[in-house]
Amino acid sequence: MAIIEEPLALETGSPGTVDQPLGMLTRPKGGNGWRDWVSTVDHKKIGIMYGVAAMFFFVVGGIEALLIRVQLAVPDGQVLSAGLYNQLFTMHGVTMVFLFIMPLAAAFANYLIPLQIGARDVAFPRLNALSFWIWISGAVFVNSSWFLGGGADCGWFCYSPNSGVTFSPGNGVDFYVFGLLIAGIASMVSSINLIVTVLNMRAPGMHLFRMPVLTWMLLVTQFLLVFALPVITVALFLLMFDRLFDSQFFNPEAGADPLLWQNLFWIFGHPEVYIIILPSFGIISEIIPTFSRKPIFGYSFMVFSGIAIGFMGWGVWAHHMFVSGIGPMSVAAFSLSTMFIAVPTGVKILNWLATMWGGKLRFSTAMLFAVGSIAMFTIGGVSGVTHALAPADTQQTDTYYIVAHFHYVIFGGGVLGLMGGAYFWWPKIFGHMLDETWGKVHFWVMLIGMNLTFGPMHVLGLQGMSRRIDTYAAGFGFEAWNMVATIGSFVIAFAVLIFFVNVYRSYKAAPSLPAPGPDPWDARSLEWMVPSPTPEHNFDEIPVVESEDEWWHRKYGYDEDNRVVRIATIEEAAQDGSAVGVHLPAPSFWPLVVAVGMPLIAYGLMFTLWLTVVGGALTAFGLYSWALEPVDDPDADHGHGDGHHGDGDDDHDDGGDTDEPTMAGVTAGDDAGGE
Amino acid sequence: MATATVDTALDTAHEDHGSSTGISNTKLAMWVFLGSECLLFGGLISTYLLYKTRRGPGPTNLAIPTDVFDIPFTSVSSFVLLMSSLTMVLALSALTRGDNAATRTWLLATATLGGVFIGGQVYEFTTFLREGVGFTSNPASSAFFTLTGFHGVHVSMGILMLMSLYVASVQGNLTPKNTETVEIVGLYWHFVDVVWIFIFTVIYLIPA
């Protein structure tokens, strides 16, 4: 990652001591290796860290998946014990959802939202760092369960009462509960931050309806997060109270109703599906116009269908509970609402096709992933319609048909799209291209692999193979397709390996290849007008936006026959990244300190209370120091008109002219204690 | 091509504060957070409503919170919390005028009223425990203590914030340019109050 480790563009003034209120950690200055990364508040570096960490957990979750598939390759598999198998499929789900695909989407959101709206950073840079560190501490915490008595074995949905102490006596479920709570705080802080960023930090002229579709989809995603996370938070707290303090929320013998958990979980869980898929939809909506040489077809329909999906996503959760006995009227209502959510989704697919219609399609790797994602998502979409039919769902639910469905949606629609995004924005992020030939091999191997893996699961499910079974008996006709699926899973693993090899080779080859320049794809949105890799300060000057696809319109105009003509070369239109003295938010160690305390609190509640005291004290100390730390380095030079905030001493909540300390002192503190 | 600094190019009137919408980041963040809190308290309230009559296994017939509610007492503490909202706006109003002494008085009054409310809650909890309604008794009591406990923790966080503001004011760091900080703490405080308005009616007053 050394590529973008350029010196900070900000003038740091004299390198002398900085007056620190609590003086334990010297105010970080940036630019010196790992300290730069752990103290950064730069949305781009945070985005990269999200991406790297997400890919790491992709490998972890992938290994879990391979073990599952090895166990199921033949009937009566003996590779794993039932207990270990149950932990593996639980952790596979948790890892892939919370530790891979959500943070990978967060990586794109962090990196791209400020660039796409023409901003220098997010609204609350330090909170952004806090989100990342809390998330990673939660991720490490959840996975530490493997070394502390075993992972959760209750499924990622963790239905009560199986998740209660009686039926899951180990610590696995506690790790699940606390890990998700910690990761939830991270997502909550991050989504509030990004919502404010999109609404408030747009460049002049960047009206909401000039924002790129990706930014729109990410905005909808953040709203889904901000409203969905409290619901799972409630559920997790109730479960935690049951497990640790003997409350009676999910104990049927005391008259509790296990369906309460299911409702709370799926009120969160279904919007979660769209939280996973919408960023990918956004990415596809950026890639396809670029490689069709046409604007996105029906921009407003694209935006509104995304909003509609986000909205309707709140009214369909009980379709996960069609067979749980919620009563025929409820089932009927949710069956109907589920069917009609197919409509805005269909609109999106048709609009992508219409964008390609009459276009000049250039099948770069990114384009292949985008188009492949559409096709694969369509498979997942139509199989989704088949179980919107409640009666049909009574046959399909909890079988491998569902497993096939959501893997086509999440892997086909989500992961392929995000992979396409990686190829598309790689030059912008790292300053060199990923090799296209290797990329195309990566695509085809991954496409074949995923169809080999998940395609047969449709058949298995309809043949009656239940989900979450660690073995199956011979004789039910499951043998052949399971073997195919297992082979396919290794093909996917091979494709992921190709990707990593490509990353490494491209990095090695980069110095000998011509630099990609600011805009290697002849793309359309604002991030392509700044140099690659993006300079620390993003934009030399904040662009004034005059139209949708602003960057494209700076390169091309129309002649009198309404034909497209070039009006400026990329070099002419782009910024050269030469601005100096741009004032940037100062790095801080406190987000890391606050984040490190949280898993300690959880370990303490599980094992020994004094750790909770240590963790709580660390978090409180971090928050307090944070609140006292001026948002900007008082020594840093800046020309902001009303910048009179920095004596740097105990200026509590100097929220008057900066936007952050109040947030830090109030909301973040509240998150830690109140939720 | 046309690029400009924010200072020079403002294409719509409402962007004249520098942010695209002309509103403060922090305040917007707080409102988004409060919107999200609705879902949190909604979940807790729904849980209580679902469980409010569930006494646990058959013949023992354990007591549930509705058996032991003391409505007059709760009404008083509800009134106290409601009045703390008044003192909160008065504190903000005083700070806007630059009246630091009055600001401090009203901040302290708000925190004190909040403390009285919390004290009332602690008293209520201990009374309930004495009357056999414990956290682990049955789903109804678990849900009641969790809901009101979450609210109590929110109030306590608010008191902490108010006291921080008070200290800042004593140290001379709370000036009219910090009105937004006070306003945002106030938003949080009022939100905790409206949640209680909801809880008081739906949980306490509407009969089981």
Next chain:
Amino acid sequence: MSDPVTKPRRRVPRLGFVLLLGLVLAGCASDAELDTLQPRSGVADEIYDLALPVFIIAGVVLTLVCGAVLYLGIKNRVATYEGDDEFPEQISHNNSLEIAWTIAPAIVMAVIAVLTLQTHFSINSTEANAMTIEVAGETVEWEPTIVVVGQQWWWEFRYYLDGTQITADDLENPWDLPPADIVTSGQLAIPTGEEVELIVTSRDVIHSFWIPQLNGKRDAVPGRFSPWKIEADDPGVYFGQCTEFCGLSHSRMRMQTIAMTPSDFQDWIDMQMAPASFDDELQPYVDAFRAGEPATVPDDASAALRGLDVFAGQCASCHLVNGFNDLTYDGAETVSGSAPNLTNLMSNTTFAGGILNLYNPDGSFNRDDLARWIRDPAAVKDNRADDLPDGEMPRGMPDRNLTERQIDDVIAFLETLGSSPGDEIILATEVE
């Protein structure tokens, strides 16, 4: 940089067709006993008839989308933009077109919705269909209703035949259900041609009852009594598998439904209703046991009698045999408080939660598997019954550390409980 663009291949849409083909193949498979596409009852037929056209519509939509991707990919492909200043026509939107393709899928969905609701309310409705059965010599009008109880990791089926119709409202506590006339485990016996109401519940975690060829599934939720129904057109054995993740041995929680003609069903009732009969050697021991003074069994007694003694000492605290320990039985020391009732064990075809057959395909008794199961249950089926930390209640069958001789004896005793269900049924339980 160099950017060779490979030819677009037809892989994307082809895989869609492979998938469709797979669906069709699955429909043709004849050896899949759990196959949802081989309905064997009116209810399952209704579901199938609803799903099939939607599968076809889905296939058409899929083909159209993938076909469009393919067509556009071939027709509009260019190798590079380098040196190409010609842009395609910049069409950004077409409102009427977009409104049209917003409304079109909505209309398709509306049609599907109507069909769905019809089927949905149909499969959730019940009809009053009393059948006449003989119970202990008396004629009873019985609306077939069976209480289905899931627990880790087996199913219990309770038949209430005393002439008062049981409904979900009569049931409050799955841990303390009213005494039933017939209690079986692992296999549900139903008469053919009758709609059988099920009341599904659970004693511990959530399970799901599912006989794919006869109907969809219904979750067994502890504390809830969910209505469901099942019916079979033809006699036979239909297989099922618990489909809601229920812990360690979820995959080893299976069940069978044995559909019999009404007259066979009457015979089955007669067989099940008869209390365990003990021969002249066992009966005095049974009498003494019921009197609360179990006799000492001499070492040279018959294997069955010695087995009864082992049963009384090692098994009877959990397993019921009507006529033997039903008077003193006070609940198993497991989380769920219950273990399978063994009164007519030998009339079963399966045991150990539906994963082992009690009879070999040739109709002979499968002594080996039963011995294996008694010898070390955890080796056959993962459970949590032995070596538990303090305070944890066992789940599943514990290892009682019986000697080989004790195992032989107890099997000899179990063999006296009930009689074989008949070769026809035994054959049908074999999974090819």
Next chain:
Amino acid sequence: MSETVTETPAPEAEDHSHDHPSDWAYIKIALVLGVLTGLETFTYFETVLDWGDFLIPSLLFMMVIKFWLVATWFMHLKFDNSIFSRMFVGGLVLAVGVYVIALATFEFWER
């Protein structure tokens, strides 16, 4: 050239403080709130007044009024940018809608 990364808004107090209500207005609101709370508490003593079937609707009505008064006046939603209202009301409406439906799946409203 140089500029700040955050196009920081100036503090807003001076911009809208002039249209904030006076302290006396706040006190009047608080009086109304107090009276409503008193009325609510009165319903508990059924001997004073028999509310009959109107009990729950009137309690809910008073609750909504109190909620609305605090949100619009004390929280300034009446005077502030409508974006704030949209964020809050969005969460509120979503919460009410979702949880009312969720309780409906438990047949809560039929009791």
